[in-house]
Amino acid sequence: AELIDPAVKGTLNVLKSCVKFATVNRVVLTSSMAAVIVNGRPLTPDVVVDETWFSDPFFCENFKIAKWYVLSKTLAEEAAWKFAEGNGIDLVTINPSYVIGPLLQPSLNLTVEMILNLKNDIEDVNSSIYSCSDVRDVASAHVQAFEVPSSNGRYCLVGHVTPMAKVMKILHELHPSLCPPEKYEEANPSEPTYQVSQEKAKSLGVNFLPLEVSLRDTVESLKEKGFLKV
Structure with a gap:
C-alpha cells in the first residue's frame, strides 16, 4: 500500500487536475517497462516485446524482484488509461x-546505484539480462511525445537488452573496481536475449545512444559526484 496508493492516487490526481483546464491538450505520463513485461509470457530470444504487452497484476504480485514497485506501476498506468478514455484526455x-x-x-537514484552494487547483487551472471534506457533518450522521448502531433498511446523506451556479462565486462574496462573479472569471465556475453521493439520509439525521433556511451557517462558522473574513487 505504501507504494501502490501514492502511485495510483497521485497519477489520478494529476489527471483530474488536467481535466479542469481546457488549455491542457495532451498529457505525457512517465510509466515503466514494469507495466509492460510482467505477464507470464516467456522472454526467449525469439520474442519481441512491444506496446501491445501489458503486465498482469497477478504475475506482478508473484514477481521475485521489487514486486510492489512492479505492481504499483502496472496499476497506476492501468488507472491512467481508464481515466483518460473516460474523460477524453489525449494521453501518451x-x-x-x-x-x-x-x-x-x-543523490543516487536506485537504477544507477545498481551499477555500483552489481558485483555484490548479481549471483548468477549466466542467466541475468540487463535492459536499460539512457536518461537523455528518456528525456528526448518525453519532449517528442509532447511536441509531435501524431504521437499516441504507449512507447516502449528500451535502448538495450543485453546479457549481464557484457555489461559487467564494459564496466570493468571503465572502472576495474566495479566488476572483477571473475564475476563475468566464465559467462557468455554474446548469448541472445529477448528483444524490445524500438520501431514506435524511433518514429518519435528517438535515436538510442550506444550502450558503451551510456555506461561510460554513468561511470564518469559517479566519479564527478564522489560515488566512485577517481
Whole structure:
C-alpha cells in the first residue's frame, strides 16, 4: 500500500487536475517497462516485446524482484488509461526500463546505484539480462511525445537488452573496481536475449545512444559526484 496508493492516487490526481483546464491538450505520463513485461509470457530470444504487452497484476504480485514497485506501476498506468478514455484526455505514456546515464541530482537514484552494487547483487551472471534506457533518450522521448502531433498511446523506451556479462565486462574496462573479472569471465556475453521493439520509439525521433556511451557517462558522473574513487 505504501507504494501502490501514492502511485495510483497521485497519477489520478494529476489527471483530474488536467481535466479542469481546457488549455491542457495532451498529457505525457512517465510509466515503466514494469507495466509492460510482467505477464507470464516467456522472454526467449525469439520474442519481441512491444506496446501491445501489458503486465498482469497477478504475475506482478508473484514477481521475485521489487514486486510492489512492479505492481504499483502496472496499476497506476492501468488507472491512467481508464481515466483518460473516460474523460477524453489525449494521453501518451513513456515506458523506459532501468534508466542510466549522467546524474543531475546530488543523490543516487536506485537504477544507477545498481551499477555500483552489481558485483555484490548479481549471483548468477549466466542467466541475468540487463535492459536499460539512457536518461537523455528518456528525456528526448518525453519532449517528442509532447511536441509531435501524431504521437499516441504507449512507447516502449528500451535502448538495450543485453546479457549481464557484457555489461559487467564494459564496466570493468571503465572502472576495474566495479566488476572483477571473475564475476563475468566464465559467462557468455554474446548469448541472445529477448528483444524490445524500438520501431514506435524511433518514429518519435528517438535515436538510442550506444550502450558503451551510456555506461561510460554513468561511470564518469559517479566519479564527478564522489560515488566512485577517481
